[in-house]
Amino acid sequence: MENSMKFNSQESDPSAMRIEDWRRALSYDDIVGPVYNQRDDQWYIDPRSRTNRNASMSLVVGIPFEPSIGLYRIPNEIALQLGLVRAEPVATPPMTGLALREIFSSSELDFSKLTTPDSAVELVTAIAVDEGKLMNGGIGAGIRMVGYVTREAVDMTFEKGLATFYSRSRDELWTKGESSGNTLTVQRVLADCDLDTVLYDVIASGPSCHTGMNSCFEINTAEQ
Structure with missing residues (x-):
């Protein structure tokens, strides 16, 4: 109007x-x-x-x-x-940087959020992000892929130093790049405020998407 x-x-x-x-x-x-x-x-x-x-x-x-x-x-x-008073805007605290919660064991995570009564597997979401992009350029610029992890997948990630996930379709653990060589070497494992989502801070070797793109969120415009 x-x-x-x-x-x-x-x-x-x-x-x-x-x-x-x-x-x-x-x-x-x-x-x-x-x-x-x-x-x-x-x-x-x-x-x-x-x-x-x-x-x-x-x-x-x-x-x-x-x-x-x-x-x-x-x-x-x-x-x-008439009571037509404009509400004062709520003051937003200044940004002081990205607060990161690093974890060192799967026992620090809450696996109950995505677990349903008929579910046999406890899962949390895992996001693989390029090292350095977490603080520089924003998270979105460096997202490689998103998957799910079990306690065992997180523990194996700590043990091997490579991003390991859980395949819901195959009902098994899998380490990214095991067959292709396009591994994700994990530098840190971070958790969100609710401890029900993890970030793998990674160094990628080659593309991370099965389409050949660096990120699963990239679109190959040449094929469109």
């Missing part, structure tokens, strides 16, 4: 209206308002009828609105009396 209507910075005749007049005008179902304009931090009222944009509401509400002018500004003191 704000972008399609012009705003009238002059209060014109409505500036002399009493608070009772404004309340009566705003209570009428067919009138448009109040409208808040973020650009100038002001409230406005549209004198035109909702159902007939060429008709003035002046005769209906008894207020001298001229529809050709556009939106009339509601004086600040009137806006306050």
